[in-house]
Amino acid sequence: MQNWLIKQSQINPDKIALITTAEQWTFAQLTEKVLQTAGQLTTLLGELPRQTRIAVLVKNDSTGYLVILALQQLGLVPLLLNWRLSRIELQRQLKIGQPRALIVDDNLATQLKVDVKVKLISLKQMTTSKAQTIVPVPEFLPDQLASIMFTSGTTGQPHGVKQTFQNHFYSAVGSAFNLGLDTNELWLCALPIFHISGLSIMMRSLIYGMGILLVQHFSAVEVTQQLQDYPVTLMSVVPQMLQRLLKVYPAKGYQQHFRGFLLGGGPIDAATLKTCQQKNLPVVQSYGMTETCSQVVALNFTEAERHLGSVGKPLFPIQVRLAAKPIGEIQLKGPNLAAGYLDDSHGFSQKMTADGWFKTGDIGRFDQTGFLYICGRKDEMLISGGENIFPQEIEAVYQQFSSIQEIAVIGVNDEKWGQVPWAFYSTQKPINYQLLLSFGRQHLAHYKVPQQFIWVDHLPRTASHKISRSKLRELAKKMKS
Amino acid sequence: MQNWLIKQSQINPDKIALITTAEQWTFAQLTEKVLQTAGQLTTLLGELPRQTRIAVLVKNDSTGYLVILALQQLGLVPLLLNWRLSRIELQRQLKIGQPRALIVDDNLATQLKVDVKVKLISLKQMTTSKAQTIVPVPEFLPDQLASIMFTSGTTGQPHGVKQTFQNHFYSAVGSAFNLGLDTNELWLCALPIFHISGLSIMMRSLIYGMGILLVQHFSAVEVTQQLQDYPVTLMSVVPQMLQRLLKVYPAKGYQQHFRGFLLGGGPIDAATLKTCQQKNLPVVQSYGMTETCSQVVALNFTEAERHLGSVGKPLFPIQVRLAAKPIGEIQLKGPNLAAGYLDDSHGFSQKMTADGWFKTGDIGRFDQTGFLYICGRKDEMLISGGENIFPQEIEAVYQQFSSIQEIAVIGVNDEKWGQVPWAFYSTQKPINYQLLLSFGRQHLAHYKVPQQFIWVDHLPRTASHKISRSKLRELAKKMKS
Numbered sequence: 022m023q024n025w026l027i028k029q030s031q032i033n034p035d036k037i038a039l040i041t042t043a044e045q046w047t048f049a050q051l052t053e054k055v056l057q058t059a060g061q062l063t064t065l066l067g068e069l070p071r072q073t074r075i076a077v078l079v080k081n082d083s084t085g086y087l088v089i090l091a092l093q094q095l096g097l098v099p100l101l102l103n104w105r106l107s108r109i110e111l112q113r114q115l116k117i118g119q120p121r122a123l124i125v126d127d128n129l130a131t132q133l134k135v136d137v138k139v140k141l142i143s144l145k146q147m148t149t150s151k152a153q154t155i156v157p158v159p160e161f162l163p164d165q166l167a168s169i170m171f172t173s174g175t176t177g178q179p180h181g182v183k184q185t186f187q188n189h190f191y192s193a194v195g196s197a198f199n200l201g202l203d204t205n206e207l208w209l210c211a212l213p214i215f216h217i218s219g220l221s222i223m224m225r226s227l228i229y230g231m232g233i234l235l236v237q238h239f240s241a242v243e244v245t246q247q248l249q250d251y252p253v254t255l256m257s258v259v260p261q262m263l264q265r266l267l268k269v270y271p272a273k274g275y276q277q278h279f280r281g282f283l284l285g286g287g288p289i290d291a292a293t294l295k296t297c298q299q300k301n302l303p304v305v306q307s308y309g310m311t312e313t314c315s316q317v318v319a320l321n322f323t324e325a326e327r328h329l330g331s332v333g334k335p336l337f338p339i340q341v342r343l344a345a346k347p348i349g350e351i352q353l354k355g356p357n358l359a360a361g362y363l364d365d366s367h368g369f370s371q372k373m374t375a376d377g378w379f380k381t382g383d384i385g386r387f388d389q390t391g392f393l394y395i396c397g398r399k400d401e402m403l404i405s406g407g408e409n410i411f412p413q414e415i416e417a418v419y420q421q422f423s424s425i426q427e428i429a430v431i432g433v434n435d436e437k438w439g440q441v442p443w444a445f446y447s448t449q450k451p452i453n454y455q456l457l458l459s460f461g462r463q464h465l466a467h468y469k470v471p472q473q474f475i476w477v478d479h480l481p482r483t484a485s486h487k488i489s490r491s492k493l494r495e496l497a498k499k500m501k502s
Numbered sequence: 503m504q505n506w507l508i509k510q511s512q513i514n515p516d517k518i519a520l521i522t523t524a525e526q527w528t529f530a531q532l533t534e535k536v537l538q539t540a541g542q543l544t545t546l547l548g549e550l551p552r553q554t555r556i557a558v559l560v561k562n563d564s565t566g567y568l569v570i571l572a573l574q575q576l577g578l579v580p581l582l583l584n585w586r587l588s589r590i591e592l593q594r595q596l597k598i599g600q601p602r603a604l605i606v607d608d609n610l611a612t613q614l615k616v617d618v619k620v621k622l623i624s625l626k627q628m629t630t631s632k633a634q635t636i637v638p639v640p641e642f643l644p645d646q647l648a649s650i651m652f653t654s655g656t657t658g659q660p661h662g663v664k665q666t667f668q669n670h671f672y673s674a675v676g677s678a679f680n681l682g683l684d685t686n687e688l689w690l691c692a693l694p695i696f697h698i699s700g701l702s703i704m705m706r707s708l709i710y711g712m713g714i715l716l717v718q719h720f721s722a723v724e725v726t727q728q729l730q731d732y733p734v735t736l737m738s739v740v741p742q743m744l745q746r747l748l749k750v751y752p753a754k755g756y757q758q759h760f761r762g763f764l765l766g767g768g769p770i771d772a773a774t775l776k777t778c779q780q781k782n783l784p785v786v787q788s789y790g791m792t793e794t795c796s797q798v799v800a801l802n803f804t805e806a807e808r809h810l811g812s813v814g815k816p817l818f819p820i821q822v823r824l825a826a827k828p829i830g831e832i833q834l835k836g837p838n839l840a841a842g843y844l845d846d847s848h849g850f851s852q853k854m855t856a857d858g859w860f861k862t863g864d865i866g867r868f869d870q871t872g873f874l875y876i877c878g879r880k881d882e883m884l885i886s887g888g889e890n891i892f893p894q895e896i897e898a899v900y901q902q903f904s905s906i907q908e909i910a911v912i913g914v915n916d917e918k919w920g921q922v923p924w925a926f927y928s929t930q931k932p933i934n935y936q937l938l939l940s941f942g943r944q945h946l947a948h949y950k951v952p953q954q955f956i957w958v959d960h961l962p963r964t965a966s967h968k969i970s971r972s973k974l975r976e977l978a979k980k981m982k983s
Contacts, residue, residue, distance in 0.1 A: 022836070023821050031872050032815040194675055197683060198710055204682035204803055228818070229679055322685055334513040337709070340504050355503070391512050 022190075024161055025227035026052055026090060033230035037207070040234045040251065041083050048230065051090075058091035060152030065142050066122055071096035071158070072166060076120035076139065078102040078111075078129050081214055081237045084144050088124055089214065089223065093167060094157040100181070101170040101215035104129050105484035110179075111135055114171055117181055117364040163187035168220060169363055172311045173483050181363030184217075188314040189224040191356040195336030196221075199319050200255065200305065202229060203280065209256035211236035211244055218257055218285055221315035241265040248275040255279075259286035259486065260293065263304070267296050274300075281305055281322060285315075287487065288395065288413060290420040294329055308332035308395060312379065313357045317341070318393050330417075331392040341393065342378065343385060348409075350399055351385040352378040384411065401490060403432025403440040405468050410442055412490075415471065418464045422457070424448045427480050429488045430471060433497050444471035445493055451476040475500070503671075505642055506708035507533055507571060514711040518688070521715045521732065522564050529711065532571075535564075539572035541633030546623050547603055552577035552639070553647060557601035557620070559583040559592075559610050562695055562718045565625050569605055570695065570704065574648060575638040581662070582651040582696040585610050586965035591660075592616055595652055598662055598845040644668035649701055650844055653792045654964050662844030665698075669795040670705040672837040676817030677702075680800050681736065681786065683710060684761065690737035692717035692725055699738055699766055702796035722746040729756035736760075740767035740967065741774065744785070748777050755781075762786055762803060766796075768968070769876065769894060771901040775810050789813035789876060793853075793860065794838045798822070799874050811898075812873040822874065823859065824866060829890075831880055832866040833859040865892065882971060884913025884921040886949050891923055893971075896952065899945045903938070905929045908961050910969045911952060914978050925952035926974055932957040956981070 022028075029038070030052035038051040046054065066075070075092055077099045079085025092099045100118045102111060104126070115123065115137040122140040125133060130143050161167070167186045171179035208225065210233050212218040226233050234251055236244060239262055247253065249271060256279075258266070263282060281303030289306065297304045307319035318341060320333035335341040338356055343349035358379050362369040372380045384396040396402075397411035404410070412430035419428045426447045432440040446452075454474060461470035481492035503509075510519070511533035519532040527535065547556070556573055558580045560566025573580045581599045583592060585607070596604065596618040603621040606614060611624050642648070648667045652660035689706065691714050693699040707714045715732055717725060720743055728734065730752060737760075739747070744763060762784030770787065778785045788800035799822060801814035816822040819837050824830035839860050843850040853861045865877040877883075878892035885891070893911035900909045907928050913921040927933075935955060942951035962973035 022819055028818060032818070034871075197678060201685035201687075202678060202683040206682075230818075337509060337513070337711075338503055390515075 022161055022163075022186075024094070024158055025186075025224075026055060026094065027157055029227060029230045036230055037232040038226060039083065039086065040207075040232065042237075044083050046083075055087055055090045055094055056155065056157060057152045058087040058147070059094045059157065060155050061147050061150040062088075062091055062124075062142075063095065063153045063155050064150045065147065066140075069095070069097060069121060072098055074098045074100045074118055074120045074169065076100040076102055076115060076118055076123040077215070078104055078123065078125045078133065079144070079215070080104065080126050080129070081210070081219065081235055083235070084148065085126065085214060086223070086235060088144070088147070089168075089220070090227075093161070095155065096158040096165075098166045099168055101168060101220065103171070103213070103215050103484045108134060110484070112137055114179065114181065115139060118169065161186040163190070164360070166360070167224070170215060170217060170220065170311060173216075173487055180365060180368060182311045183360040183363055184311075184314050185360050188357050188359055189221065190228060191338045192221055192314040192316070193225045193228040195338045195357065196225065196316060196319075197229065198337045199321050200280070200283070201322075202231075203254045203278075205232075205252065205278070206254050207232040207234055207252055207278070209234045209236065209244070209247065209251075209253045211239040211262065212257050212259070217309070217311045217315050218259075222257060241269050245269050245271060245275075248279060249273065250276075252276050252278040255281060255283060257283045257285065260284065260289045261486070263289065263297070264293055267293065267300070270300055270302075281325075283307060283316070283319075285309060288330070288417065290417065291329055292421065298326055306332050308383075308393070310381065312359045312381075313339075313353060313355075314359065315357075317353055317355065317357055320392075324392075328388075328392045331388070331394050333393065334391055335393070343387070344380070348384060348386045348396060351381045351383045351393070351395075353381060354378045401431070403442060405432075405435075405440050405442065406438045408466075408468050410440075410469050412442065415442060415444065415461075415465060415469055418461065419444065419446065419457075421464075422452075422460055424452065427488075429480050429490065429493055431490050431493050431497060433473075433494075433501070435472075438468075442469065442471045443473040443475065443497055445475045445477050445480060445496070447477050447479050503642055503644075503667075505575070505638055505640060507536060507575065508638055510708060510711045517711055518713040519707060520564065520567065521688075521713065523718075525564050527564075535568055536571045536575055537636065537638060538633045539568040539628070540575045540638065541636045542628050542631040543569075543572055543605075543623075544576065544634045544636050545631045546628060547621075550576070550578060550602060553579055555579045555581045555599055555601045555650065557581040557583055557596060557599055557604040558696070559585055559604065559606045559614065560625070560696070561585065561607050561610070562691070562700065562716055564716070565629065566607065566695060567704070567716060569625070569628070570649075570701070571708075574642070576636065577639040577646075579647045580649055582649060582701065584652070584694070584696050584965045589615060591965070593618055595660065595662065596620060599650065642667040644671070645841070647841065648705070651696060651698060651701065651792060654697075654968050661846060661849060663792045664841040664844055665792075665795050666841050669838050669840055670702065671709060672819045673702055673795040673797070674706045674709040676819045676838065677706065677797060677800075678710065679818045680802050681761070681764070682803075683712075684735045684759075686713075686733065686759070687735050688713040688715055688733055688759070690715045690717065690725070690728065690732075690734045692720040692743065693738050693740070698790070698792045698796050699740075703738060722750050726750050726752060726756075729760060730754065731757075733757050733759040736762060736764060738764045738766065741765065741770045742967070744770065744778070745774055748774065748781070751781055751783075762806075764788060764797070764800075766790060769811070769898065771898065772810055773902065779807055787813050789864075789874070791862065793840045793862075794820075794834060794836075795840065796838075798834055798836065798838055801873075805873075809869075809873045812869070812875050814874060815872055816874070824868070825861070829865060829867045829877060832862045832864045832874070832876075834862060835859045882912070884923060886913070886916075886921050886923065887919045889947075889949050891921075891950050893923065896923060896925070896942075896946060896950055899942065900925065900927065900938075902945075903933075903941055905933065908969075910961050910971065910974055912971050912974050912978060914954075914975075914982070916953075919949075923950065923952045924954040924956065924978055926956045926958050926961060926977070928958050928960050 034049035307316040309316040340354040397413040428446040435441040515530035519529040788797040790797040878894040909927040916922040
């Protein structure tokens with residue numbers, strides 16, 4: 022297929038492509054800026070072979086946006102780094118990625134002291150360079166890499182995932198067939214563009230000819246204002262963002278064009294979903310990962326209300342099966358599936374079955390009508406007295422305990438039972454142990470009720486804002502010793 | 503990708519798939535009926551190798567619909583025949599197609615006396631047969647044939663076009679990215695399902711999970727009633743249908759869900775488009791052919807009004823170029839492009855350029871903003887005194903002559919000029935020659951004004967309702983001799 026950006030500049034030149042607090046660009050304007058950026062990068066980088074990797078450490082702003090798109094125009098591969106990572110983590114990813122250069126936001130450059138020999142280009146350097154005239158790649162070839170990004174690494178080390186143009190294309194198609202496609206779609210992106218949750222919105226913009234409202238830092242108040250000021254149709258959220266938005270939901274509501282939230286990044290509690298229903302705010306739950314280039318399973322607007330707790334059905338291009346019935350590891354097949362890991366091709370192929378399905382590491386079950394429910398991570402599952410226990414199930418129950426803000430359950434070794442569940446929770450004040458115990462016994466089989474309830478100020482999270490269970494395990498170890 | 507019908511029966515079982523005057527089926531119900539039909543066909547046909555061709559001569563009704571889908575479920579290829587064809591034409595297509603059997607509507611069987619040794623299966627036979635339990639094909643493979651249908655053959659003999667699942671998929675994607683996709687899309691199909699205009703709606707239904715309102719015979723009054731009774735969102739039309747619908751457009755309008763008409767099959771006159779604008783009826787002009795599995799160039803809703811007469815811009819998966827600038831043959835590239843001709847692979851490869859572009863045989867030009875205008879068929883163009891003349895241009899001018907119902911211009915050999923244009927037109931009464939001449943001279947260069955205006959009762963048309971210029975040429979020859 023033809024280079025997507027150039028295509029949009031031809032077929033939708035006057036359509037809004039990008040809105041930030043400072044700028045508003047049509048596809049014609051965006052393309053001009055991107056090509057200029059590509060010209061500046063060529064001045065600094067020289068001519069490089071196609072598919073050369075260039076690391077990118079940028080924020081959710083227009084310049085970061087331009088850099089990612091400009092690299093694609095040159096046939097280079099943006100290796101997207103998370104600016105929330107520690108120096109050691111960044112160092113490891115640069116070592117694995119072996120990029121030819123690192124393009125870095127000036128505000129992030131100061132805190133960056135990586136011990137890897139890599140050419141550094143600051144955004145200031147870039148924007149003040151003279152732009153060479155460049156010839157953008159004529160086509161985006163299906164098997165070429167469009168992006169590389171690291172998994173969040175909730176368990177184990179992050180992997181660099183090789184995402185092709187085909188991956189992004191089918192991901193966008195699957196999403197459109199499920200959510201429908203407004204001819205004036207405007208998608209609010211407050212999720213990081215170095216993650217698949219954010220980057221997939223950028224790629225959909227190029228594929229659909231759709232506008233993006235790009236938000237640098239998520240603030241519930243500011244985003245709420247934007248949802249009133251702009252004709253936003255869709256917004257991607259993680260559960261926490263949705264909860265915070267609901268707290269400041271305005272009496273007038275959002276603009277009438279708003280179609281709903283696409284919810285990813287973990288399960289949502291029933292209370293939040295109910296509030297959304299009361300406010301007539303459609304929420305589409307979804308399930309996906311970096312290796313599948315965003316959502317692969319999702320609810321749709323019609324069924325979102327009737328199947329609380331389910332992540333929905335496999336999107337059109339995707340097939341899903343379970344390794345065992347009625348509960349088993351979720352396996353996937355489809356053109357969204359990434360080309361592999363940068364650092365560990367063996368690690369990726371180990372996740373493939375002999376007949377070509379990807380083992381997600383998540384345990385799921387289907388209900389009788391084909392809706393998928395996620396039970397939890399295979400490696401987070403604990404076995405207590407021979408019974409399988411999924412922390413998520415216990416967490417979902419305790420999220421209904423009104424004063425609990427957040428809770429995470431892990432398995433802790435136990436001489437008698439093999440493993441037992443422990444819970445870490447945060448509230449304003451610690452809660453009486455007996456209260457928590459009896460609440461659990463009302464709602465859960467006794468062996469699922471945590472043996473310990475540990476009150477913490479807040480739960481440790483990874484750079485991608487997921488709860489870090491490995492840190493909780495360390496904490497539990499210390500407490501036992 | 504997974505078998506599309508089975509996929510929809512899993513992800514959208516309760517969504518409306520098909521509405522006819524007699525039936526209303528969800529995807530779950532449609533799938534059950536299709537698999538039953540496939541079982542009945544297996545009883546009659548036996549087990550056949552995948553991709554075996556089965557000819558189909560059916561009407562736009564639910565049984566015809568089931569037959570086409572059932573063959574795909576068995577991995578067989580429906581060879582779609584046009585019931586408006588003459589016996590000789592049918593015979594030729596069956597000879598080329600070499601189908602293993604011919605499934606024929608009982609009402610069409612009586613008039614069918616083809617002299618080709620082919621097993622005949624009537625729909626009555628089929629529906630009264632016992633259904634074997636069959637296993638539908640698990641996947642629709644991109645390069646396998648989904649359908650074969652013959653070109654309309656306005657010039658020369660019709661070719662059997664091999665359309666793959668990939669062709670249909672990208673065609674549907676390109677259409678959705680241009681028109682947007684309503685989550686409750688209901689597409690009214692009054693065009694024949696043995697043509698790409700109708701079949702492409704069927705395929706979109708399987709790909710989007712979209713409903714179809716299937717109309718057996720187009721009647722402006724009945725369709726208008728349906729547009730008031732059902733929440734139709736889109737309807738495909740050819741110019742004549744649109745004109746007839748406008749004549750009976752109701753004061754109340756159609757249901758509020760109606761998004762617009764997709765117009766194909768030739769140019770529309772400015773007056774009709776203006777009426778649509780006045781009535782606030784969006785019309786999207788488009789350009790496509792059997793070889794590209796439906797539209798490849800189209801306007802969108804926003805720009806439809808501002809670019810009267812243009813067929814729009816190349817859809818997302820498609821690239822378009824001209825063999826010469828500013829006016830030249832339109833050439834296409836993209837995944838919509840059919841796998842070739844059944845009868846004449848040489849004929850198809852002759853239409854491909856050395857660098858892989860398909861030569862459409864249509865002459866076009868782009869305006870400065872990239873909108874494509876069709877000048878006419880390359881082989882309909884006439885050269886008069888060294889000047890290129892496109893019949894369409896002349897026809898468009900005379901269509902503004904109020905009493906003219908239809909007009910067609912052809913080139914006729916001339917000793918002095920090489921060729922000169924002749925016009926055939928139909929009106930209630932013949933029009934004064936001088937009147938026609940002076941009208942032409944007001945609007946056209948003198949060499950473009952037809953030398954003869956021949957009054958006919960109606961213009962000869964092909965089975966696909968296109969004006970048959972070859973028959974007009976024969977008529978002109980007779981008149982000259």
